[in-house]
Amino acid sequence: MFESAEIGHAIDKDTYDAEVPALREALLEAQYELHQQKRFPVIVLINGIEGAGKGETVKLLNEWMDPRLIEVRTFDQQTDEELARPPAWRYWRQLPAKGRMGVFFGNWYSQMLQGRVHGHFKDAVLDQAINGAERLEKMLCDEGALIFKFWFHLSKKQMKARLKSLQDDPLHSWRISPLDWQQSETYDQFVHFGERVLRRTSRDYAPWHVVEGGDPHYRSLTVGKILLEGLQTALKTKDAKPRPTNAAPLPSGVDELSLLGSLDLSQHLDKDDYEEQLITEQARLAGLLRDKRMRRHALVAVFEGNDAAGKGGAIRRVAAALDPRQYRIIPIAAPTEDERAQPYLWRFWRQIPARGKFTVFDRSWYGRVLVERIEGFCSQADWMRAYSEINDFEEQLSDAGVIVVKFWLAIDKQTQLERFQEREEIPFKRFKITEDDWRNREKWDLYRDAVGDMVDRTSTEVAPWTLVEANDKRWARVKVLRTLNRAIEDAFEKRDKHDKKGKSK
């Protein structure tokens, strides 16, 4: 969920200076149009890591736009008046009216996160708070509000560096002082629970935008562009209710960096290393799956990737080491008639392995946000809600002890071309290449964006994506096996710890 915001996004000063004037003008224009239409209010929620530039961004927005039409609200300690009333009262009294913009600092999300991080309550109560936030936001949207939710992010390393360089400013901290944040523990907990909150509350009508906060230029431009796009779309919509229809795709191209783009595709293994490591990892996998602790788990591996990225070969190397009674490989193609008569997740639910078993999905439920999105096989509303449905699905698997490992096998465009040509030339490989493959290749950029959104929105703590550099097949195969093994070991360890904790009580 936060991976894309830890890769060092940055924009140089010249580009920034060149882009800002037009952005400011457009934002101001949108703001006046909003005020004139008086058709809906805009609510901007500001959350995230300490030191990631939350305060600076808000200050900047006030500079860029007309501050008379922006209400910045900081919800710090509750006042006497607020304490005497239901918790939501403080937010209701500060709601911006139609035509205006409210920036909420230290909002309901800050409160629930602080409470959970400081151990004032457990997950079940956090989930109640999450549910309350969902209901509030759903109602606000149904009543017409346009909601932007920003999570300003920094990696732990970035955060520590930034806090060191920052003065301790008590006005800019909320509950937790920057000093607190210096402790790794606080960061880890905050990110851990933050991920749970974002996963659950990123809905099509009010999605989260995760913004890397390290570079002020990148941060400011990104926020500005997201606001502008959302505003413009909503202002154009004739419907009484502005829904951010551009919600899912994060505005791309604010800088040139992307998670996929940041992969080092030149990684490779020579033959000897490969053979040695392959056998080692295969043996390790075989052992882990025979481990008696596996009886309390199941394993699901999802393989997605560019065409000709080597999914089949990687899957064969995984299977090679295993007892065929223990695993199943499910190739996913276009749905059958029976499958079309059911919700799209149905055919995957059918194949969920029982405890102790292992299912490999050769393509998967992610078809919904990849091919179905790109080819228009489902509506935008359908693939946009799919992100949270899929997160929900995978959380259910994880809660039941299923270890979920997801691979995106990435190759570059040139490598794909070479492999396509090879397939056409070598007779026994010809069955592997079709007209469809060439057509998909033309949509390379669309797929790249869709994969980016998919990873940003569905790489979760309970079911993370692993991006696999697959220009070199050997490297890819070993990385797949090693990742599987680590995931199983992590799950075993976590369970062991949990059991010990239970016993010591």
Next chain:
Amino acid sequence: MFESAEIGHAIDKDTYDAEVPALREALLEAQYELHQQKRFPVIVLINGIEGAGKGETVKLLNEWMDPRLIEVRTFDQQTDEELARPPAWRYWRQLPAKGRMGVFFGNWYSQMLQGRVHGHFKDAVLDQAINGAERLEKMLCDEGALIFKFWFHLSKKQMKARLKSLQDDPLHSWRISPLDWQQSETYDQFVHFGERVLRRTSRDYAPWHVVEGGDPHYRSLTVGKILLEGLQTALKTKDAKPRPTNAAPLPSGVDELSLLGSLDLSQHLDKDDYEEQLITEQARLAGLLRDKRMRRHALVAVFEGNDAAGKGGAIRRVAAALDPRQYRIIPIAAPTEDERAQPYLWRFWRQIPARGKFTVFDRSWYGRVLVERIEGFCSQADWMRAYSEINDFEEQLSDAGVIVVKFWLAIDKQTQLERFQEREEIPFKRFKITEDDWRNREKWDLYRDAVGDMVDRTSTEVAPWTLVEANDKRWARVKVLRTLNRAIEDAFEKRDKHDKKGKSK
């Protein structure tokens, strides 16, 4: 929530025999149309009180309709296969395909209710389960499913009588045996938590239908008609997704009984009794509001009722006894410009009393599901979602210690006519009558239905409705005061108990 299903609904055999053939034919026809269109599946959830005829109804539906197109699923103990997978797997594998109907007995609601009633977990975990059910149903509906949720109800007395007359049939009981149910404790708990579950999961896209189960004729006809109406509407909808647009209004007129109709409007007090009781209750109210335990509560009283039912007079009698610094009376008329620029609940949130204070709403947020519904001031979708938004709102108040008391002052049509005429004749009362009043009077039946739906959907344990027989103003005023006093005393007692429990731990 269950009040309307405890008033002894019944249909005589002749009416039943006369109506059933046409209903059966129409149901069969709808079923075949469903099968032919293959556009969406139908899921029927069967829940409620033991002995309320759940099993009999399902049997009957199978007789009435084509059983080859109905799949009845009973989810009892989980099988080995199910236990080895995530909890939802058992439901996914039994989902009916498009064009078919699945009847789910002992579904997710049964499981969470049993778990909570038997103390396997607390409210927070129940809420997690509720949230899970909501997500599942939302997804199913987004994928096109038409969901009916039936709660078969019996009052405690009816339940006891019925169980006595029933054979213990282990096939028809789920987890709790009928013997268990004979204990009052189980019934009370089941209804208590059932109410929480229904309140939270009755959504516009998948509302609950509460059906009184005592009389088999009434029960069967009601279920049949709800199914038929919902099916026909969905089959006609051109939209890919059938939404039960007839969701909110319970099909009226299955019998002649209604909660409003069951009031004994001839109740009255003579002058001496009135004066004595009025003074007693006023003194009691004054005392309670001065009680130091009031510092942990606030009081909200909502007055709704027919035009000329005497709301103003009742409110004056409440206020008469009190220190003006302690209460505020908020008359609610058409929203102002500022109010229209906000969500409809905003102007009520503004007026929520602080602890120790008392706010009287002369008309209220229920305008949304009364006048706004009837006059078309908001869309059907808007007033339909209002029921759960209002329940949510009132639950937040209640959670914060606010005692919420809601009055519907009911008079009959003749009494209203007499009062209108009196108002026109007596000079100092003329300001009280307008053209609007006469216009509303023409919509008497529409209001009666809207009030019925309102009470059914928003009379909750945390904020129940009190229907006040108001043909006799004296009776009404005393009943209002007495109800307020009881509500405050109940809240004090509950809090005392809670405190004691806390101390003894």
